[in-house]
Amino acid sequence: MAAYVRSKVIVSLLVLFTVSLVGFALLHLSGDLAATLAGENASAEQIAELRHTMGLDRPLLAQYASWLADAARGDFGLSFFARESVLTMFLARIGTTAILAVSALILAIAVSLPLGMLAAVRPNSWLDWMVSGVALSGQALPGFFLALMMISFFGVTLRWLPISGSATPLHYVMPVVVLAIGAIPALMRLTRSGMMEVLEQDYIRTARSKGISSLRVMWKHAMRNAILPIISLSAVQLGTLLGGSVIVESVFAIDGIGLLTYRSIQRGDFPVVQAMLMFVSASYIILTLLADVINAWLDPRLRQKSQ
Amino acid sequence: MTALLDISGLKVDVPGRAGTLHAIRGIDLSIGAGECFTIVGESGCGKSLTAMSVLGLLPRAAILSAERMSWKGQDMRRFSRRQWANLHGPEIAAIFQEPMTALNPVLTVGEQIIESFVHHRLGNRKAALARAGELLERVGVVPVERRLAQYPHEMSGGLRQRVMIAMALMCQPKLMIADEPTTALDVTTQVEILKLLKELQAEMGMALLLITHDLGVVAHMADRVAVMYAGQIVETGSVASVLTRSAHPYTSALLDCLPTRDQPLTPIPGVVPALFGELEGCMFRNRCRFAREACADPVPARSVGEGHVYRCLLEANEVAA
Ligand SMILES: Nc1ncnc2c1ncn2[C@@H]1O[C@H](COP(=O)(O)OP(=O)(O)OP(=O)(O)O)[C@@H](O)[C@H]1O
Ligand code: SF4
Ligand SMILES: [Mg+2]
Numbered sequence: 001m002a003a004y005v006r007s008k009v010i011v012s013l014l015v016l017f018t019v020s021l022v023g024f025a026l027l028h029l030s031g032d033l034a035a036t037l038a039g040e041n042a043s044a045e046q047i048a049e050l051r052h053t054m055g056l057d058r059p060l061l062a063q064y065a066s067w068l069a070d071a072a073r074g075d076f077g078l079s080f081f082a083r084e085s086v087l088t089m090f091l092a093r094i095g096t097t098a099i100l101a102v103s104a105l106i107l108a109i110a111v112s113l114p115l116g117m118l119a120a121v122r123p124n125s126w127l128d129w130m131v132s133g134v135a136l137s138g139q140a141l142p143g144f145f146l147a148l149m150m151i152s153f154f155g156v157t158l159r160w161l162p163i164s165g166s167a168t169p170l171h172y173v174m175p176v177v178v179l180a181i182g183a184i185p186a187l188m189r190l191t192r193s194g195m196m197e198v199l200e201q202d203y204i205r206t207a208r209s210k211g212i213s214s215l216r217v218m219w220k221h222a223m224r225n226a227i228l229p230i231i232s233l234s235a236v237q238l239g240t241l242l243g244g245s246v247i248v249e250s251v252f253a254i255d256g257i258g259l260l261t262y263r264s265i266q267r268g269d270f271p272v273v274q275a276m277l278m279f280v281s282a283s284y285i286i287l288t289l290l291a292d293v294i295n296a297w298l299d300p301r302l303r304q305k306s307q
Numbered sequence: 308m309t310a311l312l313d314i315s316g317l318k319v320d321v322p323g324r325a326g327t328l329h330a331i332r333g334i335d336l337s338i339g340a341g342e343c344f345t346i347v348g349e350s351g352c353g354k355s356l357t358a359m360s361v362l363g364l365l366p367r368a369a370i371l372s373a374e375r376m377s378w379k380g381q382d383m384r385r386f387s388r389r390q391w392a393n394l395h396g397p398e399i400a401a402i403f404q405e406p407m408t409a410l411n412p413v414l415t416v417g418e419q420i421i422e423s424f425v426h427h428r429l430g431n432r433k434a435a436l437a438r439a440g441e442l443l444e445r446v447g448v449v450p451v452e453r454r455l456a457q458y459p460h461e462m463s464g465g466l467r468q469r470v471m472i473a474m475a476l477m478c479q480p481k482l483m484i485a486d487e488p489t490t491a492l493d494v495t496t497q498v499e500i501l502k503l504l505k506e507l508q509a510e511m512g513m514a515l516l517l518i519t520h521d522l523g524v525v526a527h528m529a530d531r532v533a534v535m536y537a538g539q540i541v542e543t544g545s546v547a548s549v550l551t552r553s554a555h556p557y558t559s560a561l562l563d564c565l566p567t568r569d570q571p572l573t574p575i576p577g578v579v580p581a582l583f584g585e586l587e588g589c590m591f592r593n594r595c596r597f598a599r600e601a602c603a604d605p606v607p608a609r610s611v612g613e614g615h616v617y618r619c620l621l622e623a624n625e626v627a628a
Pocket of ligand 3: 354355356486487
């Protein structure tokens with residue numbers, strides 16, 4: 001197991017390195033950063049001077065090397081616009097986004113697992129139809145529309161929930177629900193189809209022939225097998241959620257990672273964009289690795305293969 | 308002697324897109340305490356569905372009906388979920404055809420063996436592990452400590468089937484159902500497993516419902532046999548009587564195609580008819596060398612005596628001749 005994790009970590013680091021290099025190159029080649037920085041009214045000399053002071057006239061590889069050296073020490077440079085360290089900007093927002101992301105995923109799993117399971121136990125029952133309906137409408141409803149509907153209903157009409165900001169736990173309710181509804185359809189479908197497949201297996205018949213309770217057959221025998229792909233999907237979804245949602249963050253006026261990334265891309269704030277790219281790919285890589293480890297821990301066959 | 312299991316007029320229908328499949332069409336079955344009863348027949352004749360009916364584990368789509376279906380005098384057709392659960396384990400236990408897939412791949416063998424014992428409150432975990440140890444020792448899955456901690460994929464098919472047997476014995480069932488327990492195993496292992504089953508049956512004094520498509524197994528193992536064809540029992544009786552004085556052309560065709568030293572297994576020519584729609588007359592008539600016009604009319608059951616019954620128009624001695 002330790003060797004398995006070690007080899008995975010090495011591969012992950014290589015992937016991360018490649019992403020950083022490719023991302024760096026693409027960002028530099030995609031436009032003239034100095035021109036963006038200097039503003040629309042700047043003269044050619046001003047731009048050239050800026051380019052020199054920022055070190056943007058050095059060879060790409062040299063620039064990358066110094067970026068990498070700084071990044072390795074946790075220094076991601078200064079934002080072009082905010083004149084603030086990228087790390088400070090990131091740390092100021094990651095808490096909010098992480099709370100949103102983790103709560104949304106937990107809520108999504110808490111809804112999807114039992115419902116998907118019940119739908120699988122009674123295929124084509126009214127419950128199954130309801131589950132498919134919920135999954136479909138969850139997928140069809142645009143997030144911003146849902147968010148606006150919730151604001152107008154729970155925030156404005158009923159005045160139950162605050163509509164903007166992230167000051168109190170109550171502020172998180174609506175954004176978390178909107179994010180969770182986005183994650184539920186895929187999770188619920190996967191639970192349903194996975195459970196249906198597992199319930200057909202011979203070992204479920206064996207378990208039933210032992211007279212143990214059907215709840216135990218479901219959880220202990222079926223879920224333990226069906227959960228493996230669900231864990232992998234959850235990891236990917238958490239990765240996406242950690243990258244932040246521009247729509248949810250702008251509608252609910254939450255200052256999170258999603259908006260920061262969006263604005264930085266718009267303004268060409270290269271150091272921030274590069275740092276966010278690193279953060280998002282690192283989250284994906286770490287989460288997938290974590291999912292692999294959990295799966296190997298749950299499934300002895302994977303454990304053996306990985307040795 | 309009152310029978311443990313007493314079934315008559317059992318029917319199983321499976322509705323589907325192509326119409327309703329009449330998979331089991333009125334069979335009678337009774338098994339006494341401690342006896343070895345075998346069901347033999349070609350693939351698809353309904354052996355497994357019969358076993359699953361007795362276990363109450365038919366596929367969801369299947370519809371069961373019966374004139375009588377009782378376990379120790381209790382009407383199984385009215386069993387609640389709870390009653391079925393009480394039956395599974397201490398009364399009826401089962402082992403299946405595919406040892407490779409019949410065990411849960413993500414749970415240890417030990418965990419799977421003990422759960423029925425613990426669930427039925429026959430003792431705590433420790434007592435369950437002790438009993439599991441004894442049984443594994445008995446069926447030859449050793450060293451016990453190591454085996455209990457293993458996962459199914461770490462064992463061979465033969466070992467897994469032994470684990471299944473030990474697992475089925477945990478609650479001392481009165482009837483063990485074994486649905487082609489050796490079909491997926493190599494020949495040497497087959498012999499060992501069958502021998503083990505036979506010994507255990509005697510030791511534990513339990514009844515055994517053994518399903519097979521091999522008349523050789525029937526001859527070695529069983530007290531009584533039912534020969535199934537196309538969802539019906541075409542001949543049944545004591546093994547001695549049925550195998551030596553077979554009265555049904557299908558049984559004698561099966562006997563003829565038993566592999567011998569200088570002649571490999573020869574299948575019966577022709578195919579089993581599809582069991583859809585109105586089914587009248589003898590279903591074997593498209594393959595039977597004695598078939599005549601009257602075979603398309605309903606065929607009554609005839610008795611040879613001593614519980615030896617067959618379903619054919621011929622006189623009992625005509626087939627042998
Ligand atoms: N779940 C199911 N859905 C639809 N039809 C089924 C189902 N299970 C069995 N059948 C059909 O019922 C008939 C009897 O099947 P069964 O499994 O009892 O045969 P069998 O005698 O056990 O055969 P084998 O020797 O191959 O195990 C077959 O025609 C089969 O196709
Ligand atoms: S009833 Fe007719 S077709 Fe059927 S087995 Fe007897 S002789 Fe053959
Ligand atoms: Mg079968």
